[in-house]
Amino acid sequence: MEKRRKIAVGMAAGVAWAMAVLVGAAVFVELPVFALMPTIMTAFFAPGLVMIAMVGRLAQRRFFDEAIVDGGALAGAAEIDRRVLVNTTEQLVLAMAVWPAAAVLLGPEGPGVILVLGVAFAVARLAFWAGYHVAPPLRAFGFAATFYPTVLVAFWALWRVVV
Numbered sequence: 001m002e003k004r005r006k007i008a009v010g011m012a013a014g015v016a017w018a019m020a021v022l023v024g025a026a027v028f029v030e031l032p033v034f035a036l037m038p039t040i041m042t043a044f045f046a047p048g049l050v051m052i053a054m055v056g057r058l059a060q061r062r063f064f065d066e067a068i069v070d071g072g073a074l075a076g077a078a079e080i081d082r083r084v085l086v087n088t089t090e091q092l093v094l095a096m097a098v099w100p101a102a103a104v105l106l107g108p109e110g111p112g113v114i115l116v117l118g119v120a121f122a123v124a125r126l127a128f129w130a131g132y133h134v135a136p137p138l139r140a141f142g143f144a145a146t147f148y149p150t151v152l153v154a155f156w157a158l159w160r161v162v163v
Contacts, residue, residue, distance in 0.1 A: 003136060010137035014124070014144020021120040021149050022113065022156065029112030039111040040100045046122035047092055054085045054129065077133065084129045091146045095121060098150050102157035117149055124149075 031039060061078040062068050068075075074082050099117055103110035128142025 006135075006137040007140040010131075010140030011144040014141045014146075015148050017120070017124065017141070017145040018148035018152050021116055022152055025113040025116035026109045029116055030108075031111035031115065033108060033111065035111045036103060039115050040103050043099060043103075043114045043118035044092070044096065046118045047088075047095070047125065050122045050125045050129075051085070051088055051092065054081065054088060057081055058085060080132050081129075084125075084132050087128070087143070088125050088146075091121070091125070091150070094147075095150050098154045098157075102153045105157035105160050106153075107160065113153065117153065120149060121146055 058078065058081045061074075061081060062071075065078065068078060095117070099114050103114040106113055124142050124145035126142075127145060128139055131138025131140070131142045
């Protein structure tokens, strides 16, 4: 049960991160509305750079390991890196489906919010990656810190449409 409690603390910290990211972006990052389209087009650059690092690290592991160089089944650290890459791909697809519409629906806050979401995503994915190798609570934080900002910005955008 102790492990689940630590994971729950990591998840709660990820939710707090999500709130801080969105509130901080809305309050402190002001970009002109005409920057919306360029911001949407570049918001995924930082997450893309993190994915480049993940793909590169996995390729490096394959190249230098005789057991997997020919495409064999992954194990150990290489398997962890594969799982991180798969989850990051899932999270990025989710973000790409939600963030652009949220940026438009949020009006004046949209450009700043989506810019901060991209940078925060990259940081959270690095935390997830490191956490997966080190300890489950760190992994839980990285997962939640990536997932919940996307969920919360979707609800915020829907709220703007309704109200």
